[in-house]
Amino acid sequence: MAAIADCPPLTRESVQKAHEIVRKHVHLTPVVTNTTLNNIASTPQSADALEITEYKGRTPAKPKIRFFFKCENLQRIGAFKVRGAFHAISRLPEEVRRKGIVTHSSGNHAQATALAAKTFGIQAHVIMPKISTPSKVEATKALGANVHFSGSTAPEREAVTNKVLGTLEPGAVILPPYDHPDIILGQGTLALEFEQQVEDLGSKLDAVIGPCGGGGMLSGTATALHGTGIRVYGAEPMHEGANDAQRGLAQGSRITDVSTLTIADGLRTPLGEITWSVISDKEKVRGLFSVTEEQIKAAMKLLMERAKLFVEPSACVGLAVALFNEDFRSLVEKEAGEDGWNVGIILTGGNTTIDAIIKLFST
């Protein structure tokens, strides 16, 4: 991994340069629209629906919303994570790269790193928690990575990471899953495409909502769109405090410990130092909004049944905010008025299974 001091600055121009590097390795994923979801979003929620929420008694907002969905679920390995992995590994000098890459992830970053390493003909070592979904472990191995198991806590993970590093040539680098400029800039490339693809459809985005876990993708998106006039918002699950970015902003300092089992399993991680610095900058990210587990499930059902998009729970929080979060909906009503907004929703990934869907919706 390039030392942070050697990385390009977090600017739109750096994202554009990252895009030149990344574009040949990733799919230009489609942007789709959906009239039914526009209609649902542009209809006030019923007072009854609000009755069981924190918005009880409020007059439901009447925003006008036209959606554009950026389908990173159709990306290679089924998630945007390949963008950051290809960018970061591309930028490593050949002599560093060939010592091997070490990373830790229970999910999409594991497969992304494995694919990028395989493409460059180098060895990836991925530390995964013992409790990882077997299908994700298998997929990572199938891409040629060396999988090492650890316990689920940070110290347990670091112990295994150090042990693995000890077996490699000195100078082998750790590829962090989100808190690194090269990763952030790589993930931000999806936002450049999104902006252009909506223009190609004859429209212009007014706002974009992206899910926020460790914050790499949201930081990259905010960096890519800074200065364009397109407003960037973050979406988080609120279950068991998973909305650490929102809570951190409220208290004025980063929250570093989160322990949540939200169904949006890609969003269980707290922000890192660098991603916090971007996301807590109001000029870059206008606000964070959070949603309940039931709202995530409802958004997932709508994305599948109405938009025919196969998405994982983490990918659904942005739509859930636009449909169900009255704070966000009032904001759109107020700021956009009669014209309404073209709202871009980043669908981050589709790595779920039919078995997981059965489990999720049978309970």
Add this chain to the structure above:
Amino acid sequence: MAAIADCPPLTRESVQKAHEIVRKHVHLTPVVTNTTLNNIASTPQSADALEITEYKGRTPAKPKIRFFFKCENLQRIGAFKVRGAFHAISRLPEEVRRKGIVTHSSGNHAQATALAAKTFGIQAHVIMPKISTPSKVEATKALGANVHFSGSTAPEREAVTNKVLGTLEPGAVILPPYDHPDIILGQGTLALEFEQQVEDLGSKLDAVIGPCGGGGMLSGTATALHGTGIRVYGAEPMHEGANDAQRGLAQGSRITDVSTLTIADGLRTPLGEITWSVISDKEKVRGLFSVTEEQIKAAMKLLMERAKLFVEPSACVGLAVALFNEDFRSLVEKEAGEDGWNVGIILTGGNTTIDAIIKLFST
């Protein structure tokens, strides 16, 4: 409905003209590729997997296949059917059209007709079987159509159709779901896009596999691609004789009665007279292949979990043929040799629900 004698001939040029009419009303649906599915298709099935099939004892074929998926599940109303409906209604003279349109369908054609009628500001009357899925009835009504219920047999349906026609001005027309040139030409427009989109990706289709129910879409595809060198094949479920096209070809005459409850519910219908004339023409459709219910489910699971595409069972028969039908796979091995083929798979629709998926995969 234009009298059949007044319709354009079933030629590629007519499909091109239909595309000029239809393109402004429909989405240009994406074409996607998937390395994992290419690898699965290009790996011989295990001898064990063949053990429980009609291919028991055969040496598994070793075809090389690169897939391109035409995502009509992302089409308006979630299926290709809007193409035929918009084309047919567009070609009606204004004075005929405004008398209203009558059709019958339990599925995607119902919603397609409702949407096209709504767009032209005319009334659609849709005869649906009493046993139709409630969500499909609701969706059709939500698009402004007048839904009339009938029994499930053809005579019961015709009785209700005639009753409804009796309430309309003389000259109101019936829009058949597939067996009409205007419908066939409209559906064929997807194949023109498919051909061009694969060229835009720098490749060229060698073959296309399309599902075959009533045969409108398959006939339209064969018509659109006739003379291009792209081979067209049809895919059917074999459950309870649903493979009427294949069986009809074997016996040399059209099969008109089919009674099957295959999970591919869009493919339960037998061919019509016109679609039979196209599909039985070896110059247009090179062959028909059929698959089991388990193979359809396996293809559906792969499309969702690996390609992240939300598809209904009927959309999965083409992939099932390419992955599991040894007759087709041997043909590709023999005809394509070392080069392999670029095989286009038409994903016809995505109108299923999470409840239906739970029912399908929990048993």
